[in-house]
Amino acid sequence: MFSKILVPVDGSDNSFRALDHAIFLAKTTHASLTAMHVIENPPMVYVESQKLLNDLLANYRSESTKVLDKCKQAAAKSGIKLETVISEGDAASNITGYARKGGFDLITIGSRGLGRFKEMVLGSVSNKVLHHTKCSVLIVR
Numbered sequence: 001m002f003s004k005i006l007v008p009v010d011g012s013d014n015s016f017r018a019l020d021h022a023i024f025l026a027k028t029t030h031a032s033l034t035a036m037h038v039i040e041n042p043p044m045v046y047v048e049s050q051k052l053l054n055d056l057l058a059n060y061r062s063e064s065t066k067v068l069d070k071c072k073q074a075a076a077k078s079g080i081k082l083e084t085v086i087s088e089g090d091a092a093s094n095i096t097g098y099a100r101k102g103g104f105d106l107i108t109i110g111s112r113g114l115g116r117f118k119e120m121v122l123g124s125v126s127n128k129v130l131h132h133t134k135c136s137v138l139i140v141r
């Protein structure tokens with residue numbers, strides 16, 4: 001059924017629910033599982049110096065590592081080996097690009113639960129991934 005599952009995580013409850021679903025699917029289908037955390041670029045208007053930007057990015061990377069370590073622990077409890085990856089930039093573009101290049105056949109992603117108006121105006125990462133990827137997408141609420 002599925003051989004490679006990608007689960008983007010951002011540390012939110014929704015992303016960890018998606019991880020739980022992905023772990024279950026990986027276990028039942030014997031698929032490989034990769035958790036991905038995307039560090040979105042901070043708005044440059046708020047960055048006063050290169051040192052401040054470097055410090056901010058270092059903090060983001062540290063938080064990313066903590067989120068992915070938590071994912072590894074959850075997968076290990078279920079006997080699943082979890083690969084992890086950190087990328088930087090636009091979340092939806094990075095997720096869809098990584099899924100395409102890696103040959104993933106399922107993306108399991110959490111929904112933010114935005115209202116219809118906000119989603120229409122802003123869009124959400126899960127909505128963009130759903131509409132811009134070639135593989136199957138499971139959106140977990």
